[in-house]
Amino acid sequence: MSRKTKFCNFVVLSAFALAPLYAAVPVAAAWEPSRPVEFIIPAGTGGGADIMARTVQGIVAKHNLMKQPMVVINKSGGAGGEGFLDVKNSKGNPHKIIITLSNLFTTPLATGIPFNWKDLTPVAMLALDEFVLWVNAEKPYKNVKEFVDAAKKANGTFKMAGTGSKQEDQIITVAIEKSTGAKFIYIPQRGGGAVAVQLVGNHADSTVNNPNEALSHWRGGKLRPLCVFDEKKLVYTDKLAGDMSWSSIPTCKSQGLDMAYLMLRGIFMTPGATKDQIDYYVGLFQKVRETPEWKKLMSDGAFNQTFMTGKEYTDWVAREEKRHEELMKEAGFLAKK
Amino acid sequence: MAGLMIVFALIVIGGSMSVGFNWDFDGPRAGFFPFYIGLFILGASIVNFWQSWSDGAGGRLFAEWGQIRQVVSVVVPSTVYVALVPWIGIYVSSALLIAVFMKWLGRYGWSMVLPVAAGVPVATFIVFERWFLVPLPKGLIEELLGF
Amino acid sequence: MEEIANLFNGFAVVLQPFNIMVMVVGILLGVIIGVLPGLGGANGVAILLPLTFSMSPTSAIIMLSCIYWGALFGGAITSVLFNIPGEPWSVATTFDGHPMAQKGKAGEALTAAFTSSFVGALFAVIMITLVAPLVAAFALRFGPAEKFGVYFLAFCSFIGMSKEPPFKTVAAMMIGFALASVGLDEMTGQLRLTFGFEKLLTGFDFLIAVIGLFGIGEILLTMEEGLSFKGRSAKINSRVVFQTWAQLPRYWMTSLRSCIIGCWMGVTPAGATPASFMSYGIAKRASKDGHKFGTGEIEGVVAPETAAHAAGTSALLPMLALGVPGSPTAAVLLGGLLIWGLQPGPMLFVEQKEFVWGLIASMYLGNVVGLLIVLTCVPLLAAILRIPFSIIAPVILVFCAIGAYTVHNSTFDVMLMMVFGVFGYLLKKCNYPLAPMVLAIVLGNAAEESFRQSLLASQGSLTIFWSNWLVGSIMALGLIALFWPLISQALTRVRPRPVTT
Numbered sequence: 001m002s003r004k005t006k007f008c009n010f011v012v013l014s015a016f017a018l019a020p021l022y023a024a025v026p027v028a029a030a031w032e033p034s035r036p037v038e039f040i041i042p043a044g045t046g047g048g049a050d051i052m053a054r055t056v057q058g059i060v061a062k063h064n065l066m067k068q069p070m071v072v073i074n075k076s077g078g079a080g081g082e083g084f085l086d087v088k089n090s091k092g093n094p095h096k097i098i099i100t101l102s103n104l105f106t107t108p109l110a111t112g113i114p115f116n117w118k119d120l121t122p123v124a125m126l127a128l129d130e131f132v133l134w135v136n137a138e139k140p141y142k143n144v145k146e147f148v149d150a151a152k153k154a155n156g157t158f159k160m161a162g163t164g165s166k167q168e169d170q171i172i173t174v175a176i177e178k179s180t181g182a183k184f185i186y187i188p189q190r191g192g193g194a195v196a197v198q199l200v201g202n203h204a205d206s207t208v209n210n211p212n213e214a215l216s217h218w219r220g221g222k223l224r225p226l227c228v229f230d231e232k233k234l235v236y237t238d239k240l241a242g243d244m245s246w247s248s249i250p251t252c253k254s255q256g257l258d259m260a261y262l263m264l265r266g267i268f269m270t271p272g273a274t275k276d277q278i279d280y281y282v283g284l285f286q287k288v289r290e291t292p293e294w295k296k297l298m299s300d301g302a303f304n305q306t307f308m309t310g311k312e313y314t315d316w317v318a319r320e321e322k323r324h325e326e327l328m329k330e331a332g333f334l335a336k337k
Numbered sequence: 338m339a340g341l342m343i344v345f346a347l348i349v350i351g352g353s354m355s356v357g358f359n360w361d362f363d364g365p366r367a368g369f370f371p372f373y374i375g376l377f378i379l380g381a382s383i384v385n386f387w388q389s390w391s392d393g394a395g396g397r398l399f400a401e402w403g404q405i406r407q408v409v410s411v412v413v414p415s416t417v418y419v420a421l422v423p424w425i426g427i428y429v430s431s432a433l434l435i436a437v438f439m440k441w442l443g444r445y446g447w448s449m450v451l452p453v454a455a456g457v458p459v460a461t462f463i464v465f466e467r468w469f470l471v472p473l474p475k476g477l478i479e480e481l482l483g484f
Numbered sequence: 485m486e487e488i489a490n491l492f493n494g495f496a497v498v499l500q501p502f503n504i505m506v507m508v509v510g511i512l513l514g515v516i517i518g519v520l521p522g523l524g525g526a527n528g529v530a531i532l533l534p535l536t537f538s539m540s541p542t543s544a545i546i547m548l549s550c551i552y553w554g555a556l557f558g559g560a561i562t563s564v565l566f567n568i569p570g571e572p573w574s575v576a577t578t579f580d581g582h583p584m585a586q587k588g589k590a591g592e593a594l595t596a597a598f599t600s601s602f603v604g605a606l607f608a609v610i611m612i613t614l615v616a617p618l619v620a621a622f623a624l625r626f627g628p629a630e631k632f633g634v635y636f637l638a639f640c641s642f643i644g645m646s647k648e649p650p651f652k653t654v655a656a657m658m659i660g661f662a663l664a665s666v667g668l669d670e671m672t673g674q675l676r677l678t679f680g681f682e683k684l685l686t687g688f689d690f691l692i693a694v695i696g697l698f699g700i701g702e703i704l705l706t707m708e709e710g711l712s713f714k715g716r717s718a719k720i721n722s723r724v725v726f727q728t729w730a731q732l733p734r735y736w737m738t739s740l741r742s743c744i745i746g747c748w749m750g751v752t753p754a755g756a757t758p759a760s761f762m763s764y765g766i767a768k769r770a771s772k773d774g775h776k777f778g779t780g781e782i783e784g785v786v787a788p789e790t791a792a793h794a795a796g797t798s799a800l801l802p803m804l805a806l807g808v809p810g811s812p813t814a815a816v817l818l819g820g821l822l823i824w825g826l827q828p829g830p831m832l833f834v835e836q837k838e839f840v841w842g843l844i845a846s847m848y849l850g851n852v853v854g855l856l857i858v859l860t861c862v863p864l865l866a867a868i869l870r871i872p873f874s875i876i877a878p879v880i881l882v883f884c885a886i887g888a889y890t891v892h893n894s895t896f897d898v899m900l901m902m903v904f905g906v907f908g909y910l911l912k913k914c915n916y917p918l919a920p921m922v923l924a925i926v927l928g929n930a931a932e933e934s935f936r937q938s939l940l941a942s943q944g945s946l947t948i949f950w951s952n953w954l955v956g957s958i959m960a961l962g963l964i965a966l967f968w969p970l971i972s973q974a975l976t977r978v979r980p981r982p983v984t985t
Binding site for chain 3: 339345349352353356366367368369370371374375377381382384385388404407408410411412415416418419420422423431434435437438439442443445457458464465469470471472473474
């Protein structure tokens with residue numbers, strides 16, 4: 001036992017050695033956390049939100065951005081509903097923040113759980129995640145038109161794999177169907193990585209993976225991007241696969257597929273937060289955004305680096321909620337009352 | 338037991354029917370699986386019920402009274418314990434549980450009871466809250482101490 | 485041959501003093517994490533991930549994967565000593581491990597468990613070294629139908645082996661399925677069987693059910709005997725390790741079979757849990773002492789532990805080569821890779837040779853170091869059982885409560901655990917088997933998911949399960965396993981028997 005104890009002391013000491021130094025934190029805001037900050041992820045381990053939150057945790061620890069430690073907790077149950085309800089029910093606890101993805105809108109709409117983003121306090125938008133239409137590289141179609149023709153010819157047997165059910169991937173799939181008239185069988189999977197592998201293994205015909213989920217398979221020559229679901233092309237010009245870079249993928253709109261969709265990666269906190277507390281976290285994430293680790297994460301994942309706070313952010317979220325409600329209503333995804 | 342299971346099966350079947358157990362346009366609906374599972378439980382439980390009935394074991398108890406008293410003497414403090422956790426936090430209630438258990442069932446002296454009852458929660462606190470940064474439920478006393 | 489050269493380069497990296505220190509630290513931390521309730525490997529790796537940001541990626545992954553090995557080793561400890569499996573894949577270890585401890589053979593059980601883990605892991609690493617690219621290609625063949633086939637096989641090899649009445653087995657297993665299906669239905673995004681309770685949103689987590697059914701249920705069963713309970717006065721013997729080793733070679737066939745099952749399941753990636761159950765089920769059928777399984781047979785510890793670790797180790801391969809984590813812990817490791825700027829996938833083996841082979845070399849050394857560390861702890865661990873029951877029981881209860889709480893950070897789960905405890909006790913007394921129920925809770929959702937994914941893809945036609953040789957042969961194996969009692973009866977009838985009087 002004593003050896004274990006000694007050893008643990010060593011670990012604790014080293015943890016303290018890594019603990020933030022007082023002088024490193026500029027006195028920007030009047031309020032500061034007085035105990036460890038819980039960072040909730042309403043999604044499972046290994047997904048896009050999880051990776052982003054854990055990167056933030058690592059950056060905060062490495063650059064001593066906060067005096068108190070940041071603790072990352074996954075609450076993925078009920079398509080993230082578990083995490084949202086937890087934050088909603090922690091009114092007035094300023095030591096709890098949550099990272100969100102589109103399930104901020106889709107989960108309450110599809111399941112009818114008693115939650116709305118207005119129950120939380122918006123802090124900041126960190127970035128927007130892009131979506132790309134991918135097909136297996138062995139397949140003959142090289143552009144959206146050929147793909148859509150093939151899908152139509154297959155007469156409703158084309159399989160689209162995606163993450164979760166009645167969430168962003170399926171919403172995009174329904175929008176593609178609406179825009180092109182082709183029909184797909186949507187097959188829900190647990191996570192973005194599994195989705196990409198289903199496509200590589202030819203168990204699905206197409207996916208709408210986020211860039212970083214499919215990047216490695218693209219570079220390995222297994223997958224081919226057809227178009228990106230954004231208004232303009234991606235900005236990242238590093239050569240990734242042969243001569244191709246993220247910026248060489250055409251927009252879906254230019255290919256006759258009129259659909260744009262971006263996914264929120266934003267921060268909210270518990271209801272009833274004061275302005276000082278919100279300002280503290282806004283300042284914290286501004287510092288996070290300036291670190292090289294964050295920039296690397298952004299360029300690896302070809303993120304759209306829009307940053308918003310305050311009213312601008314709240315308005316954006318309100319607009320998106322409305323849009324999701326419309327999209328999901330059209331698709332018949334709303335929970336039966 | 339089999340009777341309990343029949344009730345359980347009926348709940349599962351009812352719940353499945355309310356979310357739809359047939360096929361939708363895009364495949365089996367949410368209640369498809371649980372519905373048939375409910376039917377299975379119902380069927381198997383009826384057989385079990387009938388078997389225990391025909392064995393004449395229906396009226397016999399599964400354990401002796403003395404044994405049941407022993408078991409209840411653990412179930413009661415444990416139930417009180419889990420009920421207390423949300424209110425006074427896990428540390429204080431754990432100390433109480435260990436103390437009650439050792440004093441009442443183990444008949445140890447206080448000189449033995451107190452160190453163990455206090456030591457386990459404190460050690461737990463250090464390991465979870467300090468080293469691994471896992472927050473456990475806390476109550477008023479911890480709040481006063483500033484955690 | 486190129487692989488061998490790469491591997492030696494890997495060893496050169498790992499044998500740097502700093503990396504060796506990192507390895508020992510990782511293993512020790514891992515064992516602690518594995519023993520503590522509610523801190524599974526995935527949690528542990530996640531919590532300690534930030535500590536590694538200041539290291540080079542190679543040192544960091546060595547540390548994290550060693551935490552993973554340590555947690556795998558540590559998981560067996562609570563299963564054997566207290567009947568509380570800390571991880572899903574340790575459940576099958578309790579079936580014979582805990583009875584052995586009750587008979588005063590905790591030292592043997594732990595030694596067997598640790599040694600088998602090591603053998604399984606070693607086998608898997610050798611496989612990764614030699615045939616990594618081939619195996620990655622094999623993993624790609626597994627779509628939803630094939631995955632369902634694997635789960636089907638796991639269930640089939642487990643059904644029909646229990647001694648309890650068949651209808652009680654069916655009822656218990658189906659209740660497990662029903663409990664697993666509570667919460668959000670992943671396929672339709674709909675809530676089901678929650679009856680409007682917010683608390684049921686997340687469903688019944690496997691760990692809470694198991695801590696209750698096995699851990700609390702066990703304490704209640706023990707209490708029946710009263711406190712005059714004999715204290716399991718096991719003689720603590722420092723030579724127990726070698727004595728157990730002398731027995732182990734007898735089970736080489738079980739070991740080998742379990743290694744193969746484990747590697748297959750790990751790569752698929754169906755994971756370590758079906759591997760351990762399947763391996764236990766098949767060992768029970770194949771062994772001539774099969775009828776004694778569940779009463780404390782050493783072979784019943786060897787089979788699941790070997791398979792679980794072979795699977796746990798080979799699960800890292802699809803993660804590295806395809807970016808698909810084979811276990812929750814692998815998923816967190818994957819997150820770590822991304823943070824260090826390493827993109828898992830086919831290109832990793834080409835672009836990051838030093839990293840990949842450093843990792844593989846650390847698997848060899850990490851397991852050796854891990855085995856040495858945990859084996860030295862065996863006598864110490866076995867001694868825990870000599871603490872009087874009225875002290876250890878409330879402490880176990882507290883640890884169970886912490887474990888249940890940390891799953892979802894919810895006090896409701898703690899109460900749920902207690903309900904499961906009483907329920908488990910009653911089931912046991914009424915002669916219902918718990919193992920099939922737990923198997924169904926653990927794998928129910930995954931099996932249902934792959935079944936429905938397949939049916940979606942085939943538009944409702946069951947022929948998808950016979951559509952190619954791979955899924956066809958897995959399903960056929962499953963059916964053979966299911967009807968094995970009948971088949972073996974038929975075989976013995978056909979075969980002329982020597983006349984006995």
